[in-house]
Amino acid sequence: MPTLTIDGKEITVEKGTTIIQAAEKLGIEIPRYCYHPGLSIAGNCRMCLVEIEKSPKLQISCYTQAADGMVVHTTSEKVKAARRAILEFLLINHPVDCPVCDQAGECWLQIYYMEHGLYNSRFMENKVRKHFKATPIGPWVNLDSERCILCSRCVRFTSEITKTYELALVNRGDHSEITIFPGKELNNKYSGNVVDICPVGALTDRDFRFQCRVWYLDKQESICPGCSRGCNIEIHYNVQRAHHAGGRRVLRIKPRFNPEVNKWWICDEGRYGYKFIDDKSRIQMPYLQEGEVLVETDWKVVLDKVASTLRSILTTYGTESIGVIASPQLTNEDLYLIRKLFVEDLRLPHVDFKVPVKEKGYEDDFLIKADKNPNTRGAEELGLGAREGSLNVENMLEAAGTGRLKALYVFGQDLTNFFGEEKIKEIASRLELLVFQGSNLNPTGQYAHVILPSATYAEKDGTFTNFEGRVQRIYKAVEPLGESLPDWEIIIKLARLMGFSYPYQSAREIFEEIATVIPAFNGLSYKVIGSQGAKLATV
Ligand code: SF4
Ligand code: SF4
Ligand code: FES
DSSP: OOEEEETTEEEEOOTTOBHHHHHHHTTOOOOOSSOOTTSOOOOOSOTTEEEETTOSSOEETTTSBOOTTOEEESSSHHHHHHHHHHHHHHHTTOOOOGGGOTTTTSOHHHHHIIIIIOOOOOOOSOOOOOSOSSEEOSSSEEEOGGGOOOOOHHHHIIIIISOOOOEEEESSGGGOEEEEOTTOOOOSTTTTHHHHHOSSTTEEETTTTTTOOGGGOEEEEEEOOSSTTOOEEEEEEOOSOTTGGGGOSEEEEEEOOBTTTTBTOOOHHHHTTTGGGGOTTBOOSOEEEETTEEEEOOHHHHHHHHHHHHHHHHHHHOGGGEEEEOOTTSOHHHHHHHIIIIIIISOOSEEEOOOOOSSOOOOOSSSOOSOOOSOHHHHHHTTOSOOTTSOOHHHHHHHHHTTSOOEEEEESOOTHHHHOHHHHHHHHHHOSEEEEEESBOOHHHHTOSEEEEBOOGGGSOEEEEOTTSEEEEEOOOSOOSTTOBOHHHHHHHHHHHTTOOOOOOSHHHHHHHHHHHSGGGTTOOHHHHTTTOEEOTTO
16 A cells, blocks of 8 residues: 655555545545546546656646655646646637636636636637537537537546447547537437536536526535435525526536445436426415315315314224325335324325336436336335235225225325326215325326325425435425425324324434334434435345
8 A cells, every 4th residue: 555645745545546536535636627536537638737756747646646655746836837838728729708608607617727727818819610519419418619628528428337429539639529429419318417527618408508607506415306216416406596597496406426326427317307396387385176176275274174074084984994195205204204194193004105107117227217216115114005904006096986985195196197087087076085295286186175285305304215225315405385395294284183293393303213113214313324325224
């Protein structure tokens, strides 16, 4: 294990560690463009040059391995001069159209120019024009080859990570440019990642372009709800300038590094699947069916209606007459309270969460899982699946059709996808009470007698358990829209009206109880889960 000195600080590292990595361990950030820890080393930008004593020339730190006794300087005058020269070189043919560039504010040309450049331009000649200016090269990505610094990160991503080979560097000298193979589109299932790794404004996100300047964005850590992988993400939202992006608050999703789950990457489905958060389909008020129509009302009216109807059905027909369909889109905390109220306190036998799907979802051997829910494992661990002798979703709907079930409480799921709209309409007309508790109105919700508006994953705290049994935290980024509330809060209110007093003030308090009551969650807490997640005790 070599021991070296970087800027006067000594460190011992594993054999094979590069200088840039060793410096990072010491908290020294060496500027870089082409180096990316998830890709092979290209060593072409020269931005990471450092001075190594006894070495005649400056060396690139992304490629040079640490050696015993090495003495490295990352901020010597020689290094600083080299960085300035590299920046001047990279910017020679760059259009410097920062005011109209979507990358402005998070562009590494801008950042490094301010930190290491600050020279006066000496370039008087005409700049070389490239072929692509603001050109879509796929459903999600725009290419502006004049802004490209030829670091080749995007090319390496498509050849090493997705192995789809859409991009290439062509031509020589100052005519070199990034291009897409003729007849190809950058449309692989992970294409948005090239925007994240492009250090400049050459590859921009068509979905996000010109929606908001990045300095108005705030960030919150979260977990993608798009499938059971549970990729770690950041939600980027704008509440400072409400007039931007037509009033949408959540404006983009970015991957968050987790070596155990998704490394640096996320899929396009997850990245661009956030629109439902501020969509027109959001249910912002409680609704009650009057005659044939749903009428806006308030929480007191709907909760009284649900509590009194459930109570009278229970008294007249017993616990066998009510079915509950929970959802693997909900957090462990939401699901735990559903279990507490319906299974433990009301003693309802017919509780399930598995709605059949028509077709198995797409899955690959990288990140994407066929199960498009973030918390199926959590729902299973919490015992919300149909048990022996109880009705599953399919049987519940049959029982509702024959009049055996009098009430059905559905959490967000759209039953029409599998069972068809006619059947759900028919069932709704036979039931005494169909409750729909969800964030967005779907065809099932349209037939409900009562609608309870709930918060999306971006509007509440909680945890999801991914397919491997890793429990991960989600945090509230934005306030619940309109009158909507986190599902666990709605359950607490309903429980109180039904005679049960639940003492929880926060999702954290619910999780503390889960960790003591459910063996698989023993030993876990929000602190233990942290920002990278923690495995169930049984895994
Ligand atoms: S488009 Fe971006 S990521 Fe690709 S080579 Fe150019 S600067 Fe690098
Ligand atoms: S792989 Fe799954 S969890 Fe990851 S970003 Fe895609 S949809 Fe989301
Ligand atoms: S980061 Fe080392 S040469 Fe580009």
